[in-house]
Amino acid sequence: MRARARNTLLLVLPALLVSLPAFAGQAAADSSSLAISVAERLQPRPSMLGVLPSGAAAALLARAPASPSPGPVPAPPRLPRRAALEIGAVAATGFGHLAFRAIDASPVFIPLASVSWGTYVVMRARADSSFFRDVGLGKAGLGPAFRAASLVALGGTALMAGVAAAQGSLELHPDLLPLLVLYPAWGTVQQFLVQGLVARNLADAGGWLGSPYLVVPVSALLFGAVHLPDWKLTAATSGLGLAFTPIYLEHRNVWPLGLYHGLLGALFYFWVLEENPWRELTG
Numbered sequence: 001m002r003a004r005a006r007n008t009l010l011l012v013l014p015a016l017l018v019s020l021p022a023f024a025g026q027a028a029a030d031s032s033s034l035a036i037s038v039a040e041r042l043q044p045r046p047s048m049l050g051v052l053p054s055g056a057a058a059a060l061l062a063r064a065p066a067s068p069s070p071g072p073v074p075a076p077p078r079l080p081r082r083a084a085l086e087i088g089a090v091a092a093t094g095f096g097h098l099a100f101r102a103i104d105a106s107p108v109f110i111p112l113a114s115v116s117w118g119t120y121v122v123m124r125a126r127a128d129s130s131f132f133r134d135v136g137l138g139k140a141g142l143g144p145a146f147r148a149a150s151l152v153a154l155g156g157t158a159l160m161a162g163v164a165a166a167q168g169s170l171e172l173h174p175d176l177l178p179l180l181v182l183y184p185a186w187g188t189v190q191q192f193l194v195q196g197l198v199a200r201n202l203a204d205a206g207g208w209l210g211s212p213y214l215v216v217p218v219s220a221l222l223f224g225a226v227h228l229p230d231w232k233l234t235a236a237t238s239g240l241g242l243a244f245t246p247i248y249l250e251h252r253n254v255w256p257l258g259l260y261h262g263l264l265g266a267l268f269y270f271w272v273l274e275e276n277p278w279r280e281l282t283g
Contacts, residue, residue, distance in 0.1 A: 076207060077205050077206050077207025077208055077209035077210065078205060078206070078207075079201065079202075079205045079209060080201075080205075083201035083202075083204070083205065084201075086197045086198075086201060087197065087198050087201055087202075089197075090193045090194070090197050090198055090222075091222070093113055093117070093193065094222065094225065094226035096109065096113070097109055097113070097226050098226060098228065106280075107280075107281050110186055113189065114185075114186065114189050117189060117192070117193065121137075121192075134200070135192065135196035135197070135200060135254065136192075136195060136196050136200070136248060136252045136253045136254035136255075137192065137196070137254055137255070138253075140252065140253065141250075141251035141252050141253040142251075142253050142255060142256070144250075144251045145247055145248070145250075145251035145252075145253040145255070145256050145257070146253075146255075146256040148247045148250070148251070149244065149247055149256040149257055149259075149260050150256070150260070152240075152243045152244065152247070152260065153260040153263065153264060156240070156264050157264065157267065160264075160267055160268060160271045160272055161271065163271065163272050164270075164271035164272065167274070169270070169271055169272075169274045170271060171270075173270055173276070175270075175276055175278040175279060176266060176267075176270050176278075178278055179262075179266035179269070179277060179278050180262070180263060180266050182262075183262035183263070183265055183266045184258055184259045184260075184261070184262030184263060185258075185262065186262065187257075187258045187259065187260075187261030187262030187263075187265060188254060188255065188257075188258025188259070188261070188262070189258070190223070190258070190261060191244070191248075191254050191257040191258040191261055192254050192258070194219050194222060194223045194241065194245075195219065195244065195245065195248040195254055195257060196248075196254055198218070198219050198222060199215050199216075199219040199245050199248055199249060200248075200252070202214065202215045202218065202219075203215050203249055212246065212249060215245065215249065216241075216242060216245045216246060216249075217242070219241055219245045220238050220239075220240075220241030220242045220245060221238060221241070222241075223237050223238065223240070223241035224237045224238030224241060230273075232272060232273060233268070233273065236268055236272070240261070240264065244257045244261075
């Protein structure tokens with residue numbers, strides 16, 4: 001039964017995962033016609049005063065009591081359609097990660113998700129030259145973000161070293177080296193999804209949707225949830241999300257977050273979980 005479920009998922013989920021980012025980009029374009037229709041309906045209509053003689057209209061206006069100016073009305077928070085679709089696609093990618101992990105197929109999922117979202121990034125960048133800068137894949141804010149993330153990484157490394165020393169797993173295993181080299185690439189993909197698409201889209205919506213008191217915990221919980229059912233890994237990634245999301249909101253740069261995500265993740269597997277992901281990947 002487990003083998004049948006694994007084969008079914010391996011046939012269905014890749015096609016779904018590949019289509020999600022492209023669907024997010026294509027469906028957002030359909031909103032333009034809807035926006036035009038709404039704008040036409042909201043055009044102001046002639047006042048009844050316009051059909052009255054000028055003298056009668058002036059008399060009515062003179063009798064009307066003066067009312068104080070209400071002042072500007074704050075616009076309600078609005079999540080654009082493309083932003084909502086991107087957040088939904090990220091959530092679906094998280095569910096796909098859990099499904100592939102349940103059937104021990106994470107080595108298939110990681111390159112599949114990376115290629116799928118890489119294709120979407122290329123499509124968006126061709127259509128919008130500011131896309132890389134907007135999501136945090138440019139140079140803006142790189143230095144300050146790197147310094148802030150370095151402090152988090154130092155603290156996290158010291159904490160993990162203390163746990164590893166207490167449980168006797170503090171060692172530099174030879175298999176740790178390839179993970180330290182390769183894992184930051186996958187960490188950058190994850191931080192792009194969580195920060196560049198989820199946190200940024202929520203923050204840019206404004207109002208209560210864009211409040212850091214909402215954006216930070218939502219991004220952190222989403223980041224942690226995709227690492228279930230391992231409670232240690234879920235707690236650690238949620239904590240990392242709570243530390244990284246404010247840095248992203250302040251400096252809007254993904255690169256140092258992805259780098260330290262990979263380095264800390266590799267150490268966490270060996271030192272805290274006492275697992276060897278490299279051996280699992282290579283068989």
